[in-house]
Amino acid sequence: MESKKKSWPGRLAAAAFWLALWQWAAMAVGQEVFLVSPVQAAGTLIRLLPTGEFWARVAFSSGRILLGFGLGAVCSVALAVGARLSRTVELLLDPVMQLVKATPVASFVILALVWVRGRELSILISFLMAVPVLYSAVRTGIQGTDVQLLEMARVFRLPAGRRLRAIWLPAVLPAFREGCRTALGLCWKSGVAAEVIGLPDGSIGDALYRAKITLSTGDLFAWTFVIICLSALFEKLFLALLGLAVRHVCGEEEP
Amino acid sequence: MILQVEHLTKAFGDHLLFRDLTFSVSGPAVLWAPSGWGKTTLLRILLGLEQPDSGTIAGVGRTAAVFQEDRLCPQLSAVENVLLVLPDDKARRQAVEADFALLGMSGEALILPAARLSGGQKRRAALLRAVWAKADTRLLDEPFTGLDPVSMEQAAALLNRRCAGAPALLATHDRAAIQALGWPVIHLDQLPKQDPAP
Structure with missing residues (x-):
């Protein structure tokens, strides 16, 4: 805890250094179209914040990206359990997961535009980005489950609910939480990228695209900053909730 | 039998x-x-x-068993590990704690997660689990x-x-x-x- 507190002045100093460098570079370039200064970007953000349109865009994109992530989480847990129970399911899923992981987001976006409307595109893309990461995380957790404890549960004929709570969840939750950390970041990046290509009205991606075609570099930086903040905020919130769950199930010592 | x-x-x-x-x-x-x-x-x-x-x-x-290894759930306390294998777990807590006391375990040792117990304490928990299980x-x-x-x-x-x-x-x-x-x-x-x- 103490080391975390100590690191704050260092972090602030690093941030101040990069902001100063950015300000200096913007002043050196001297053209807002190419590079806005942090002061100008902050000014744009302050102008956007009180508008209803800003919050509507935030709600639109956040809702869809998080919905895709949530569906992906549920689906990946179900698939990982299926793979644990059936070797056939595992064999069938492995190449699909590898394929989804390796396919570029842009290919998915363009292909997905054929299947779904632009408004739903970021749900599908977030879902596709979350599934392989979380599937792999849950499988790692399942594979790391203590075999000796499973034998104990079998000998004592523990009911399924108790096995889940006492043996499976403590093994899977920490791995799932790490997976969520990676997947949430991916979902935000790919979800907004999908919106930039699909251009659904009222999305953050649409705002980014408009900033590009109108050469409003200030808006571009402001919206990018908003995406970073939203991604970090939801990651912190979600991980805090999962951390509570892990502590509740695993006790004070997280494995 | x-x-x-x-x-x-x-x-x-x-x-x-x-x-x-x-x-x-x-x-x-x-x-x-x-x-x-x-x-x-x-x-x-x-x-x-x-x-x-x-x-x-x-x-x-x-069957109930004491294995060669203790095989306790590390996040659960000694008492919780015993209660885990009992169908009416809540009603038996006091009686289980009394048995732990008979084996010289009481107070903090019954609250700590099993991962933090000594070898002998873990063994007693494993033994009582087998004794209490139906x-x-x-x-x-x-x-x-x-x-x-x-x-x-x-x-x-x-x-x-x-x-x-x-x-x-x-x-x-x-x-x-x-x-x-x-x-x-x-x-x-x-x-x-x-x-x-x-």
Whole structure:
């Protein structure tokens, strides 16, 4: 805890250094179209914040990206359990997961535009980005489950609910939480990228695209900053909730 | 209930552990054999965790065990580990805690997660779990490992009270434990070989 507190002045100093460098570079370039200064970007953000349109865009994109992530989480847990129970399911899923992981987001976006409307595109893309990461995380957790404890549960004929709570969840939750950390970041990046290509009205991606075609570099930086903040905020919130769950199930010592 | 083992044979590859093992018990008994004879494997077969190469087992029913390792859920306390295997877990907490007190465990030791208990404390929790679980047969593999002589005497006394009247097999080569228990001893390495039934 103490080391975390100590690191704050260092972090602030690093941030101040990069902001100063950015300000200096913007002043050196001297053209807002190419590079806005942090002061100008902050000014744009302050102008956007009180508008209803800003919050509507935030709600639109956040809702869809998080919905895709949530569906992906549920689906990946179900698939990982299926793979644990059936070797056939595992064999069938492995190449699909590898394929989804390796396919570029842009290919998915363009292909997905054929299947779904632009408004739903970021749900599908977030879902596709979350599934392989979380599937792999849950499988790692399942594979790391203590075999000796499973034998104990079998000998004592523990009911399924108790096995889940006492043996499976403590093994899977920490791995799932790490997976969520990676997947949430991916979902935000790919979800907004999908919106930039699909251009659904009222999305953050649409705002980014408009900033590009109108050469409003200030808006571009402001919206990018908003995406970073939203991604970090939801990651912190979600991980805090999962951390509570892990502590509740695993006790004070997280494995 | 009588636990019957007939003509049990087990080998791992070319290494024969035991052949044509036949015995029966209706109450508690100690399984004695030198180290490496295959006591743990025999208990695992009786628990249904391994298959014999040949032979039959009857009358095992529902089992409870102390394994060679403690096999406690590390995030649960000693008491919670025992309650985990009981159907009416909440109603039994006080009685379980009283048994822990009999074995010299109370206060903080009952609250700490099992991961933070000493070897001897973990062993006591594993032992009480097997004692409290609803079972037709109890199979106890070196249950006194890591216990000091006084704790071992207390644990043996508890086993004597709780395991009477039902099959219980306790594998050990600790002569002090055998003496403390006073159970009949089955010398596995000296059992007469019996011809399989035609």
